[in-house]
Amino acid sequence: MEIFNNHKKLYLVASALFIVLTLFVAILPALDNQAKIQPLPDAIPLSEAAVRGKQVFIANGCVACHSQQVRNVEMDRKWGERPSMAADYATNKRMDVWINTATLMGTERTGPDLTDIGTRQPSLDWHLVHLFNPRIVVKESIMPAYPFLFDYKQNPTDTDVVVAVPEGVVSSAKGKVVATQEALDLVAYLQELKQAKLPEATVAPEFLYPLKQEAITGGTEQVDETEADGKNLYANNCAACHQANGEGLAGAFPPLKNSPIVMSENIQLFVDIIMNGYDARGEYGVMPAVGTNLNWTAKEVTAIVNYERNNWGNQAPKVSVEEVQQILNYINEMKAK
Incomplete structure (x- = not known):
């Protein structure tokens, strides 16, 4: 064929083929996706x-x-x-x-x-x-x-x-x-990196391959689910500031070990701090509203309260989910006023 003997025509045909393939394989599908995929209604643009x-x-x-x-x-x-x-x-x-x-x-x-x-x-x-x-x-x-x-x-x-x-x-x-x-x-x-809420009619994809409790414990250790949840909640959401040993960081984040707020018989202030955060006014950094941000339930708050009240040498009576739920109801009522 003459095209193989004429480098100008060969390069011209190859370039045209490349442009056509790029258009149909990359550009048009990308534009189609861009037109179809829209941000979620609750997505907030970056400041x-x-x-x-x-x-x-x-x-x-x-x-x-x-x-x-x-x-x-x-x-x-x-x-x-x-x-x-x-x-x-x-x-x-x-x-x-x-x-x-x-x-x-x-x-x-x-x-x-x-x-x-x-x-x-x-x-x-x-x-x-x-x-x-x-x-x-x-x-x-x-x-x-x-x-x-x-x-x-x-x-x-x-x-x-x-x-x-x-x-x-x-x-x-x-x-x-x-x-x-x-x-x-x-x-x-x-x-500002936060997952936007899905519309009510939208079903989120499922998390696949759930971990079995036997795989976590080796099938031998008996674990109280509430205590296990409290430990995991603390490790994932609190230990970064208050440290794994509960001693906090002097001048930065307060200790939970021997804390009068943690050990108090009246846990209302403790629960309120977990849900709504606390400003120590210069003594320590401001604690964000962890519980509210993460939509913690009464069961989750109870688990973390009991974990913090009974670790690092702390020894205090455990609280029930019903007690915590009453406090959460009161906090929500005060917010509504």
Whole structure:
């Protein structure tokens, strides 16, 4: 054939074939998906600060260790209330002419998944301490520290955000650790990473391959379900700040060991703090409304209350689900007024 003897025609035909295939295999299907897949009704677009924070996230290569996709397998249940779906990524747009859409779904999970980190860990204080030095809050962490996102000031101004670093971590000669705008933007991005609620008529995909209790306990250990739930709830949602030993971090997060609030006979304040958070007014970092953010039920609150009241040397009478439910009803009534 003449075409094989004429390199101009050969390249022209090959180029035309490539363009046609690209159009039908990549471009048109992508445009069709873009038209069909819309954000969920309750999805909230990123704020300006969070958009800047996303750029900081990209610039520091965070996607290399952190995924943003909850797979539909049971082991991923702790990362979100439901498996991720296409609509979760519909708000991702090209950041500028030179930067692609950047869904940041990731390809491996060296660190925790961040799909719903804004719900699991909304605390500004915790994120800033964690960025400054992850080992402060998670001793086993292999995440690199990002001290270049912070400054040191002897006399911070009222507008400066001082990081609640525990005593002894930074030399007093350096002054207080103050977050830069880049650090605040990055935390704003992390705080806004939340799974949107599905419409009532939409059924979420199921988590597959559920873990059996026998596989967890080896089939020999008898585990009280309430206690096991309390331990897991604490490990997944509280230990990062209050530490696995319940001793907290001096100057950053309060101890639960021997805490008068935890050990009190009247647990109303304790339950209220779990559900609605607490501001220690400078003594410690602000605790977010963990229970409310995670939609904890009376059973879950009871489990974690009993776990904290009977560990690390704490010994206090256990409370019942009915007692906690009465307190939750009262708290909800006060909110409604």
